[in-house]
Amino acid sequence: MPDGPPQGGQQEPWRDLAIEEYRALRAEVIASLQGQLQALGLGTAAIGVLAAGGFNVWDRSPYGAAAVFFVGLPLLALLGLYVWTGENARIMGAGTHMLLIEHEMRVLYPGMPRNVFSWEAQLAEKKRDRNLLTIDLRFVPVSLIYSIIAIGSVLVGRHLVESEQVVFFSTASDWLTGGVCLLVVASLALCLRQMWLLHNAHRDAAGRT
Numbered sequence: 001m002p003d004g005p006p007q008g009g010q011q012e013p014w015r016d017l018a019i020e021e022y023r024a025l026r027a028e029v030i031a032s033l034q035g036q037l038q039a040l041g042l043g044t045a046a047i048g049v050l051a052a053g054g055f056n057v058w059d060r061s062p063y064g065a066a067a068v069f070f071v072g073l074p075l076l077a078l079l080g081l082y083v084w085t086g087e088n089a090r091i092m093g094a095g096t097h098m099l100l101i102e103h104e105m106r107v108l109y110p111g112m113p114r115n116v117f118s119w120e121a122q123l124a125e126k127k128r129d130r131n132l133l134t135i136d137l138r139f140v141p142v143s144l145i146y147s148i149i150a151i152g153s154v155l156v157g158r159h160l161v162e163s164e165q166v167v168f169f170s171t172a173s174d175w176l177t178g179g180v181c182l183l184v185v186a187s188l189a190l191c192l193r194q195m196w197l198l199h200n201a202h203r204d205a206a207g208r209t
Contacts, residue, residue, distance in 0.1 A: 022101045025094045032090045039087065043080035047149060050076060058160065069157030074180045077150035078187055081143055085191040088139050092198040095120050096205050124206030139195055147188045154180045
């Protein structure tokens with residue numbers, strides 16, 4: 001296997017394309033990380049503002065407060081959960097493809113220094129086991145926090161309608177609480193499954209390389 005480009009000054013036509021694609025994927029990972037931080041900041045701020053508004057109108061407008069805690073906050077928390085999962089999926093998908101590019105470049109240039117084109121390969125070494133704990137640890141806590149916010153919100157709303165006797169929400173509080181809790185648990189399970197599949201895909205790609 002040659003240690004460099006073919007003789008005669010020619011290079012494989014895909015070499016520069018692969019390098020550009022690798023650079024573009026790195027840029028996408030950075031953009032996704034920035035998107036995660038922005039989404040987390042905006043989501044936290046929006047949840048805080050909406051919750052403060054709900055508590056502020058608790059006595060003056062029980063129906064408005066009940067709508068906030070039964071509908072507004074849970075939907076906002078679930079939106080944050082899906083956005084957070086989507087950005088993580090983008091990062092993991094890009095990382096898996098970058099790993100394959102690193103492998104192809106090393107096959108073409110086996111004489112490269114060990115640390116060149118090895119970023120994703122080194123990360124993959126830490127994810128060899130099929131263990132849920134090897135999923136990016138940033139993902140699970142934030143996802144759980146969003147889920148807890150959504151469930152906690154409906155419990156606060158349930159307390160509100162029982163103490164203030166909000167007619168419509170009082171009669172529907174049981175199925176609203178159960179429905180939102182079921183939706184949150186199903187959404188969290190779906191997001192965790194998505195990350196688990198992406199984790200396994202990255203692990204399998206590492207095994208093939």
